[in-house]
Amino acid sequence: MAKIIFHNVSLSYPIYHAGAMSLKSKLVEVSTGGRLSKTKKNLVSVSALENVNFALNDGDSVGLIGHNGAGKTTLLRTMAGIYTPTKGNIIREGKVSTIIELGAGLDSELTGYENIYRLGLLLGMSLKEINEILPSIESFTDLGDFLSAPVRTYSSGMLMRLMFAVTTSNQPEILLVDEMFGTGDKSFQIKARERMESIVSSAKIFVFASHSESLISQFCNRVFELSHGQLKEVT
Numbered sequence: 001m002a003k004i005i006f007h008n009v010s011l012s013y014p015i016y017h018a019g020a021m022s023l024k025s026k027l028v029e030v031s032t033g034g035r036l037s038k039t040k041k042n043l044v045s046v047s048a049l050e051n052v053n054f055a056l057n058d059g060d061s062v063g064l065i066g067h068n069g070a071g072k073t074t075l076l077r078t079m080a081g082i083y084t085p086t087k088g089n090i091i092r093e094g095k096v097s098t099i100i101e102l103g104a105g106l107d108s109e110l111t112g113y114e115n116i117y118r119l120g121l122l123l124g125m126s127l128k129e130i131n132e133i134l135p136s137i138e139s140f141t142d143l144g145d146f147l148s149a150p151v152r153t154y155s156s157g158m159l160m161r162l163m164f165a166v167t168t169s170n171q172p173e174i175l176l177v178d179e180m181f182g183t184g185d186k187s188f189q190i191k192a193r194e195r196m197e198s199i200v201s202s203a204k205i206f207v208f209a210s211h212s213e214s215l216i217s218q219f220c221n222r223v224f225e226l227s228h229g230q231l232k233e234v235t
Helices: 023-031 072-080 112-122 127-141 144-148 156-167 186-202 213-219
Strands: 003-015 035-038 044-057 060-065 087-093 096-099 174-177 205-209 222-227 230-234
Touching: 003 072, 044 060, 044 072, 044 205, 044 230, 060 072, 060 213, 072 087, 072 096, 072 174, 072 205, 096 156, 112 127, 112 144, 112 156, 127 156, 156 186, 186 213, 205 213
Parallel strands: 060 205, 060 222, 096 174, 174 205
Antiparallel strands: 003 044, 003 087, 035 044, 222 230
């Protein structure tokens, strides 16, 4: 059984050398995800998440919505354990895979093949498991000879093909995905959607941050909305 439980989770971080809270700062506060505030020592900080509460269990597919800078990526990273909350408790059970930041975990000087093994090992796969799925990864990426080239020569679409193929090849119990269907050509987007359908049906928990109402309607049975670091479930 997989689960992710947030109990009164908050995440804040300081902005050093921010200077005085000016009108410009106030405008930034309105247009970005966190809330700007000052500590007693006159240090400016951003509250990226504020008292977030939810429970996800087997069968939950969550669409995460909100304006740019609302805190969606921060929430995904906190779910994955990349960020540690400053307050509150998190319970996480199950094998987690993420597609959050383009290029995360890749070494630009290594080839595509070498990065397949690198990402696979980071995801907890054994060399035997990576060798077994390598043909399917090669086929899915459709990168051909580019897999033997350093990934610093890749376009953003090629990077997404590689990351998506590896991350979704090991059937994770919990899959956390930031918006990515706008990356790559149309044929890749079709293949990605088809694979997502398969993963959503087999993964125990799926969380997908997106601006697309149609994709969220297709893949998700719950919807969370973030605004200035505060979360509510949309019914």
